[in-house]
Amino acid sequence: xxxxxxxxxxxxxxxxxxxxxxxxxxxxxxxxxxxxxxxxxxxxxxxxxxxxxxxxxxxxxxxxxxxxxxxxxxxxxxxxxxxxxxxxxxxxxxxxxxxxxxxxxxxxxxxxxxxxxxxxxxxxxxxxxxxxxxxxxxxxxxxxxxxxxxxxxxxxxxxxxxxxxxxxxxxxxxxxxxxxxxxx
Numbered sequence: 001x002x003x004x005x006x007x008x009x010x011x012x013x014x015x016x017x018x019x020x021x022x023x024x025x026x027x028x029x030x031x032x033x034x035x036x037x038x039x040x041x042x043x044x045x046x047x048x049x050x051x052x053x054x055x056x057x058x059x060x061x062x063x064x065x066x067x068x069x070x071x072x073x074x075x076x077x078x079x080x081x082x083x084x085x086x087x088x089x090x091x092x093x094x095x096x097x098x099x100x101x102x103x104x105x106x107x108x109x110x111x112x113x114x115x116x117x118x119x120x121x122x123x124x125x126x127x128x129x130x131x132x133x134x135x136x137x138x139x140x141x142x143x144x145x146x147x148x149x150x151x152x153x154x155x156x157x158x159x160x161x162x163x164x165x166x167x168x169x170x171x172x173x174x175x176x177x178x179x180x181x182x183x184x
Contacts, residue, residue, distance in 0.1 A: 026082040027061075029092055029164040045094045046101070046134065050086040052108040057084045061159050063113040063121075073112070079156035085111045089127075089167055096171035099178050102140070103132040109144075113152070113159035123149040123162030129174060131181065141181050145173055 056062070059082070060075040081088060086108050093104070110126035125147045131140045147166045152158030 022078065024076075024078050024080045026080055027160045028082045029088055029167045045096075046098050047103040048090050048093050048098075048106065049104070050090040050093075050106045050108060052084065052086040052111075056108060056111055057086065059084055061113070061156055062111065063115065063159060065115045067115065067117050076156040076159070079160070085163075089170065092167040093171055093174065096168075096175065098171070098175055099182075101134050102178060103134050103136075104174070105130040105132070111163070113162065115154060119154050121152050121154040121158055123152055123159055123166055125163065125166040125170060127170070129177075131178065141177075143177055145170060147173070 055073075059080045061079055061081060063074050063076070064070060064072070065074070083091075086106075089106070089108065093106075098104070107128045108126075109128060110124050113121055113123050115121045126145065128142065128144045130142045132138060133140060147169050149162035149166055152162040
């Protein structure tokens with residue numbers, strides 16, 4: 001009887017650990033907008049450096065329940081980024097046709113999914129950008145960008161889709177800002 005109980009307990013422990021050992025699904029921002037045959041790293045793109053604080057420099061997908069413990073950052077267990085967010089954002093911007101006459105230094109400040117209420121989520125991307133003349137330390141301008149998605153599905157897939165859309169939006173906003181600086 002004691003042996004059967006031990007075998008049963010061991011089986012439960014093994015089965016319980018099997019789910020914990022499941023490898024997470026890896027995600028990026030999706031297929032690049034670059035034309036077929038063109039590399040993701042466009043040779044005519046500006047030098048882009050993207051930095052993030054240590055707590056944001058991992059491959060976990062962060063989320064926050066604003067309605068319950070808004071200071072607690074949580075992570076999806078079965079979904080992760082294929083690379084840290086700053087690397088994914090750099091890749092997205094490098095393939096986005098930005099003016100090669102500039103050098104960009106971007107500081108990622110916030111990159112998380114936020115739940116305003118159960119079942120109601122959006123994605124927040126906040127970063128500051130310094131722009132320099134290519135090959136120069138002459139700072140031409142600085143700008144902070146705060147991008148928030150519309151409502152996304154309240155799960156990892158919603159976060160992934162929202163971040164992909166905001167990364168493209170970031171590319172467009174930086175492009176428009178650089179054009180504004182050229183005219184100034």
